[in-house]
Amino acid sequence: MLDITLLRKNLDEVVAALATRGVVFDTERFNRLESRRKAVQVETENLQARRNTVSKLIGQLKAKGEDASKEMAESKAIPQQLHELEKELTAIQSELHEWLSGIPNLPHASVPVGESEEQNVEVRRWVPGNAAADALPTPFDFETQDHVAVGEKLGLDFEAARKLSGARFMVLRGQIAKLHRALAQFMLDVQTEEHGYTECYTPYIVNSSTLYGTGQLPKFKEDMFWVTKGGQNHTDEEEGPAEDLYLISTSEITLTGTVRDEILASTELPMRLTAHTPCFRSEAGSGGRDTRGIIRQHQFDKVEMVQIVHPEHSYAALEEMVGHAESILQRLGLPYRVVSLCTGDMGFSAAKTYDLEVWLPAQNTWREISSISNCEAFQARRLQARFRPEKGRPEYVHTLNGSGLAVGRALVAVLENYQQADGSVVIPEVLRPYMGGETHLYPTEA
Incomplete structure (x- = not known):
């Protein structure tokens, strides 16, 4: 399996190295999956932060004797939203993993370049x-x-x-x-x-x-x-x-x-x-x-x-x-x-x-x-x-x-x-x- 960090940081180099093996790497597909992965992770992090904020807000409102029903409804909905995001992230990672598992190793710099x-x-x-x-x-x-x-x-x-x-x-x-x-x-x-x-x-x-x-x-x-x-x-x-x-x-x-x-x-x-x-x-x-x-x-x-x-x-x-x-x-x-x-x-x-x-x-x-x-x-x-x-x-x-x-x-x-x-x-x-x-x-x- 290729190093995913290397793909993210040096994609052009990886693509060029794979080309010497006769492999055309689909950069558009990779960038699409990576873009969606990042977006889902940002959404997840933001929602987790919002959950913490809402939880504190509920505590503050209750301490003041004020109505917290709106915040409680929002808090109740967050776990399902996080579950849906987790499912989407798992699907993205699964597709990426399955695809990359069919990509060969990168050749060492000392390997002669050739087709056959x-x-x-x-x-x-x-x-x-x-x-x-x-x-x-x-x-x-x-x-x-x-x-x-x-x-x-x-x-x-x-x-x-x-x-x-x-x-x-x-x-x-x-x-x-x-x-x-x-x-x-x-x-x-x-x-x-x-x-x-x-x-x-x-x-x-x-x-x-x-x-x-x-x-x-x-x-x-x-x-x-x-x-x-x-x-x-x-x-x-x-x-x-x-x-x-x-x-x-x-x-x-x-x-x-x-x-x-x-x-x-x-x-x-x-x-x-x-x-x-x-x-x-x-x-x-x-x-x-x-x-x-x-x-x-x-x-x-x-x-x-x-x-x-x-x-x-x-x-x-x-x-x-x-x-x-x-x-x-x-x-x-x-x-x-x-x-x-x-x-x-x-x-x-x-x-x-x-x-x-x-x-x-x-x-x-x-x-x-x-x-x-x-x-x-x-x-x-x-x-x-x-x-x-x-x-x-x-x-x-x-x-x-x-x-x-x-x-x-x-x-x-x-x-x-x-x-x-x-x-x-x-x-x-x-x-x-x-x-x-x-x-x-x-x-x-x-």
């Missing part, structure tokens, strides 16, 4: 054995296959998944399932044992209030999978008011949501949280992209990183988190590049985002494997997540999130970058302790 991914800016790349700024991995000396062709010989089964659930699901069997698990465990171990994150196990189902807080609702409702709608399957009176329930699209939602409605002590910051969870996305807006393979699935696994930090430290934390994700890719020996997203390509809640893109030789291109964002106080305002500084009133925390990494896409990258001419796949050295010391995955016999 074509204007994203490469920051650096890392290719094993090649330090050149524009390095590409050495081509294979045999015809490369994509991860589908490689994986199907190792236990990747789309037909079984289609029978069970439909398109954009997968079944993994045997050694490739173990490799998938090894990737997730390796990522968790690095993030918890070396980078200081606390491992969490969180629900896979969340209520609409939590999704609103992190920015998935209301704008991205169609990208979510509903579990129940409010009022259904809610029989326990202790659960409180019924809300819509959804499957999580990322554990950013649950990890960040843990500080909802909290005032943290400054000594609790920074908080570093991580979790390995399945993620569920309807891909309503994907437009048929990446229908082959496991690049874009309805269900996939991810190791998420979240940091809750003091506002003064959030951009240092962003660079730190990018390094944490890079560390995973480097240890896996996977070529990648870091890209700063332009204003038109950033996510809804982000003030600044870096994407990490891994090299996929079969496609001869870079593909996103991690997206790391600083949301500043945007989510915190929606969540009412604050901290108490040493002096002064509670302030909003800054929230950051990023993949550390997407497990399925890491599996894709390993299959393609470590494939061999005989159809086997070399297991990256750091994963071998998780694979019982095995060095290769070999095609199963037909």
Whole structure:
């Protein structure tokens, strides 16, 4: 949620910043609502002052033995008038809140301006054995296959998944399932044992209030999978008011949501949280992209990183988190590049985002494997997540999130970058302790 004070004081700057994201802010609507809000508040204050004046006047008239019936009638009417003004103010604030909840975050000054991914800016790349700024991995000396062709010989089964659930699901069997698990465990171990994150196990189902807080609702409702709608399957009176329930699209939602409605002590910051969870996305807006393979699935696994930090430290934390994700890719020996997203390509809640893109030789291109964002106080305002500084009133925390990494896409990258001419796949050295010391995955016999 945007800072309403900033909108009131620097509307032109906000409008200009949103324009770089392709958002046309309706200033006429905002000014109309603000004008009416101010008028109602002035009316309310004047009426409250009049109530006090009339009350005193009634006392004075009665003390003199004079007729106070007119003043008493006026005093009796004031509460209803105040109630009507309160209703009108609530309606104005509700309309403003609902409208602004669909407006994205403002981009940080360092974000490159652009309309689409074509204007994203490469920051650096890392290719094993090649330090050149524009390095590409050495081509294979045999015809490369994509991860589908490689994986199907190792236990990747789309037909079984289609029978069970439909398109954009997968079944993994045997050694490739173990490799998938090894990737997730390796990522968790690095993030918890070396980078200081606390491992969490969180629900896979969340209520609409939590999704609103992190920015998935209301704008991205169609990208979510509903579990129940409010009022259904809610029989326990202790659960409180019924809300819509959804499957999580990322554990950013649950990890960040843990500080909802909290005032943290400054000594609790920074908080570093991580979790390995399945993620569920309807891909309503994907437009048929990446229908082959496991690049874009309805269900996939991810190791998420979240940091809750003091506002003064959030951009240092962003660079730190990018390094944490890079560390995973480097240890896996996977070529990648870091890209700063332009204003038109950033996510809804982000003030600044870096994407990490891994090299996929079969496609001869870079593909996103991690997206790391600083949301500043945007989510915190929606969540009412604050901290108490040493002096002064509670302030909003800054929230950051990023993949550390997407497990399925890491599996894709390993299959393609470590494939061999005989159809086997070399297991990256750091994963071998998780694979019982095995060095290769070999095609199963037909």
